Amino acid sequence: MTPYAAFFLYLIAVVATVGLVVGLNALLGPRVVASAVKMEPFECGVQPIQQRNVRPLSIKYYPIAIFFLLFDLETVLLFIWASAAGHREIATLSLISFLVFMGLLALAFAYVWRDGGLEWR
16 A cells, blocks of 8 residues: 555545544534523623623734744644654655754744844733
């Protein structure tokens, strides 16, 4: 069996499992009837302070989310490189792509640090 066939077989099994779980939840799960009381915002058992209970998220949280995604992608590339250790040509290609990405990430990190993006304002 080729690695591509094993990957697609695994992908089909994952999609089928997720579909089965979601389908069974839709068929067998509880049915919640929406009522006025159920749709009312809840703040620790007291009456809502404001009519619309959605406050805008501060902009200072977005760089943290972007940094998290970048480092998360870095770990994915690191796992690919580590899992390809048995195949020399794949390991070399994944190591080069990982090092290029790490270089770009280091440049972006240096820019953000110099620009003051890591300061909590």
